[in-house]
Amino acid sequence: EDKVVQSPLSLVVHEGDTVTLNCSYEVTNFRSLLWYKQEKKAPTFLFMLTSSGIEKKSGRLSSILDKKELFSILNITATQTGDSAVYLCAVVPMDSNYQLIWGAGTKLIIKP
Amino acid sequence: DTGVSQDPRHKITKRGQNVTFRCDPISEHNRLYWYRQTLGQGPEFLTYFQNEAQLEKSRLLSDRFSAERPKGSFSTLEIQRTEQGDSAMYLCASSLLSSGANVLTFGAGSRLTVL
Numbered sequence: 768e769d770k771v772v773q774s775p776l777s778l779v780v781h782e783g784d785t786v787t788l789n790c791s792y793e794v795t796n797f798r799s800l801l802w803y804k805q806e807k808k809a810p811t812f813l814f815m816l817t818s819s820g821i822e823k824k825s826g827r828l829s830s831i832l833d834k835k836e837l838f839s840i841l842n843i844t845a846t847q848t849g850d851s852a853v854y855l856c857a858v859v860p861m862d863s864n865y866q867l868i869w870g871a872g873t874k875l876i877i878k879p
Numbered sequence: 880d881t882g883v884s885q886d887p888r889h890k891i892t893k894r895g896q897n898v899t900f901r902c903d904p905i906s907e908h909n910r911l912y913w914y915r916q917t918l919g920q921g922p923e924f925l926t927y928f929q930n931e932a933q934l935e936k937s938r939l940l941s942d943r944f945s946a947e948r949p950k951g952s953f954s955t956l957e958i959q960r961t962e963q964g965d966s967a968m969y970l971c972a973s974s975l976l977s978s979g980a981n982v983l984t985f986g987a988g989s990r991l992t993v994l
Contacts (some may be wrong), residue, residue: 771921793888801982809883809985810922855921864934865910865981869921 769794771858773870780852781827784846788873790856791838800839800869802830803855810855813841843875883986885971891992892961899957900989904973911954912983913946914970922970928954929976961993 773787788801797832799817803810814823816832816839823830832839843850853874857867884903892898904911910929914922925944926936933949943961948954958965968990972983 776919798978808987810983812982812984815980815982857921859981865976866924866927866935867981867983869923871919871921874919 769858769860769868771856771870773810773856773873775873776871777874777876779876779878780846782846782848784877785842785844786846786875788841788843788854788875789838790841790870792856792857792858792868793837794860794868796861797834797837798859798861798863798865800832801857801859802839802841803857805853805855805872806851813854830858848876848877848879851875883971883973883984885969885986885989887989888987889990889992889993893994894963895960897957897959898961898991899955900971900991901953901955902970902971902986903953904971905975905984906952907974908975909951910963910974910976911948911983912972913954913956914972916968916970916988917966925956925969932979941950955960958991961991963993966993 771792793840801815802813819834827844830841853872855872856870886901912927913925916922924937926946928948943959946956961970970988972985974981974983
């Protein structure tokens with residue numbers, strides 16, 4: 768059965784720290800991987816990754832995919848309290864009619 | 880277009896009552912999804928539409944749940960004879976399936992509490 772596992776489940780750090788969130792997957796015929804940020808309401812899109820080794824960057828956030836080892840990481844540098852959220856990872860298998868398989872998320876808390 | 884809209888944002892109901900949620904997707908999006916999310920979990924797929932056709936329903940979805948998208952625009956999700964286990968956030972998302980990508984845009988969700 769296809770699955771997506773995120774780690775850690777929760778993380779508490781201080782403002783200014785750098786964090787790395789992990790997303791590993793077991794999916795038949797991988798198509799793409801997506802990262803979302805969820806604060807109190809709806810998930811908002813961060814990145815879509817399809818190719819190994821190509822880093823996607825947006826400000827202090829970056830992400831990279833390793834299709835050989837079947838995982839992705841999301842890095843956040845110089846964290847701020849506004850980065851506190853649940854970070855969700857989802858994978859789209861090739862033959863799934865573009866259905867997403869979601870991880871349970873990593874809850875990140877940034878202390879001032 | 881202001882994104883995906885969901886209504887109501889909060890609903891408190893007594894066990895056994897029926898509830899209906901509405902979702903207005905981004906107008907040019909052809910796909911519409913319903914998910915359920917409980918605390919500490921990722922979104923759980925319920926069903927999705929491509930235009931007005933309902934293409935897939937989760938095996939976990941009981942026959943108390945029904946969804947429609949009558950004209951390929953807004954959608955409704957109805958839960959009949961609600962149970963306490965139905966308490967959750969119900970998320971709607973839409974996407975424009977193109978170029979091998981399917982990036983979902985979510986609404987703010989409808990939180991259901993069944994007493």
